[in-house]
Amino acid sequence: MAAAFVFSAGFSKTAFADEADKTTLVYGSTDYTRINPAMDEHCEINVLLFDGLTDHDGDNQIIPRLAKSWEYDEENLTYTFHLEEGVKWHDGEPFTAEDVKFTFEAIMDPANESENAPDYEDIESIEVIDEHTVAFHLSNVNTAFLEYMTKPVMPKHLLEGEDWQTSDFFRAPVGTGPYKFVSWDAGQTITMEKNEEYFAGAANIDTIVFKIVTDDNAKAMQLLSGELDLAQITPKEESLFADNDEFKVYDMTTSDYRGILYNFNNEYWQENADLIPAINYAIDRKAILDAVLLDKGEVAYGPLQRNKYNNENVEHYDYNLEKSAEIFEAAGCTQDADGYWCRNGERISFTINATLGDQVRIDMAQIAAQQLREAGLDVKADVPAGGIDWAGQECCIIGWGSPFDADDHTYKVFGTDKGANYSGYSNALVDEYLTQARQTEDENERKEAYAKFQEALAETPAYTFFCYIDALYAAENTIQGIDEDTVLGHHGVGIFWNICDWTIENQ
Structure with missing residues (x-):
């Protein structure tokens, strides 16, 4: 089927509100290559x-x-x-x-x-x-x-008969939802208008424009200039809006955690995975939380801290350079003349990748690399210009979360060979306990299975957890109806859950 692409040289918010009584919401969005919720996930649209x-x-x-x-x-x-x-x-x-x-x-x-x-x-x-x-x-x-x-x-x-990975449908999607796709200006905007015949009741806002802004700093500037009505901002930018009467800042709890994902398909971690506990002890999570998030979040030690099945009694890997050194020494590592830990004559050395445009992840990668260098590891941070090479990298800053059932983003993220297990992690006990938790409806049995899952994961870590992130959204104060009490998912997804109830006053 043919996609409805529209290409234009510029963007004007007023162009989407030709009639005086029409309302338009312009949202600062990350970029999309397709809109395909059957194959992908965590997309606000x-x-x-x-x-x-x-x-x-x-x-x-x-x-x-x-x-x-x-x-x-x-x-x-x-x-x-x-x-x-x-x-x-x-x-x-x-x-x-x-x-x-x-x-x-x-x-x-x-x-x-x-x-x-x-x-x-x-x-x-x-x-x-x-x-x-x-x-x-x-x-x-x-x-x-x-x-x-x-x-x-x-x-x-x-x-029917289309390729689910490449079909043009996913650039001009047709759904049943409260908004209809109108046009896609590649790299610029995705425009939707309300579905007047929506079976659950038509929305109040007439038009929603996802304006593509891939840089976090640019989102804040475009909010202030009036090009955006709503966008997620970083904690360091909150001060730009907190005392501005034209905006309201929503500080929302999420299940969204950040940490280092290790690529166990990479030969380096196939040989050195036993050193990850030592790396965990060498990370000062509170320092990262304070410096990057300005304490807007919570120190992380596992994937279910915002879930009712969290096991707070697992190893937290609190910052402890003495324990870190003990693990390196027990693994046969020694320090060279410059104080760097070495194994088999080679320095423990790797690169932490971060996503281009995501300032929070970039800052976390840089601070973590600095902390690890101070602990005697030859670690660098990098922001690959062409995007992260999942297959070839050594590790990167990851974001996941389980705001709903605990099976969500555990079974398919940590289970061996599952669809979202991008690290290639494999642990037979983790597989066993996740399956047990999925296949019982008894609350106590699920609690016990998830507790054992978290213990097994902590003993043989897939990640180095950093912290959970609050989702900060800045919105023009004319927007009403945003639910600031809902716990959002990973990447802050979920703010639009009640979009049909939103209104824009005096636009």
């Missing part, structure tokens, strides 16, 4: 264009969306969903159970290489009972199943 069978409310609890109700047959491990009737795709075609079956079978198909596939590996078959009823037959209990039904459903009539 998904919730505007698409719907899942289920959704989250402001307390991150599961609520109905495209499915108005459901039943679960415990004996046969079957979820049956009853769909909303009269829902239409943005092109006017009816939404049916066939779209649901088509979407999840595509995610599960190994040929499509979806990083989300591990969320659905317990699905044995999907049965269309009638136009508005669909059943999922599972092979095992998956307690997080309703959580994963929040994944956006895609239109069969537009994607």
Whole structure:
């Protein structure tokens, strides 16, 4: 299908509000190469264009969306969903159970290489009972199943026979959500207008423009200049808005953690993974939290600290250079004349990559590298101009988080060979405990399994955790309805969960 691309030389916010009574929200967004929630995730734009069978409310609890109700047959491990009737795709075609079956079978198909596939590996078959009823037959209990039904459903009539990685559809998507795609000015803007026929009730704001601003510092400047109405800002830029009557700053709790991801597919870490605990002890997390985030967050020691299944009794790897040195010595490392730790005659040396334009990650990489050099490791920080080479790098600053069910961003992130395990980490005990936690509905059994998972992960670390980040958003004070109490996901995703309730006053 043909994509609706629009190319222009400049950007003007007023161009999107030709009529006096029309409202437009301009959001400072990262760049997109495609909008493909079936294959990718953590994109703010998904919730505007698409719907899942289920959704989250402001307390991150599961609520109905495209499915108005459901039943679960415990004996046969079957979820049956009853769909909303009269829902239409943005092109006017009816939404049916066939779209649901088509979407999840595509995610599960190994040929499509979806990083989300591990969320659905317990699905044995999907049965269309009638136009508005669909059943999922599972092979095992998956307690997080309703959580994963929040994944956006895609239109069969537009994607059947298409390549799920390269189709033009993902540059001009058609969903059922509260906003319709209008145009994509490559590298500049993605424009959406409200869906007047949205089955859950039309939104108040007429037009939303995602203005592409890849540099954090530039977002702050464009907010102040009036080019943006809303954007995530860094803690160091908060002072620019805190005392400005034209803006409100939202300091929002997230499940979003940062740390060092080690590439275990790289030969260096295949030989030196046993040194990661020593590296962990050499990082002063509080110093990073204070210097980079100005204390807007929390020191991190594991992936579930903002989740009810967190095990606070695991090893925290608090800053301790003496313990670090003990581990290096026990591993047979010695210090050279310059004080650098060496193994087999070679310095412990690696590069920490950070994402171009992400000032928080850049600052963290630089401070961590400096701390490790002071601890006797030959470490550098780098910001690759061409983007991070996942396969070839030694390590990088990572961001993940589990704001919902604890299975989310643990099973597929730390499980061996799972879709979002970009580090290549593999630990048989971690696999065992994550599977146990997924396959039991008993709260106490899940708690015990997740506690053991965190203990195994801490003993053989996949990451060096730094801290959890508060998401700071600056918004023009004319915007009403933003829920500042919702716990956001990784990368601060989730602020648009109640977009239909937002209003803009006196625009």
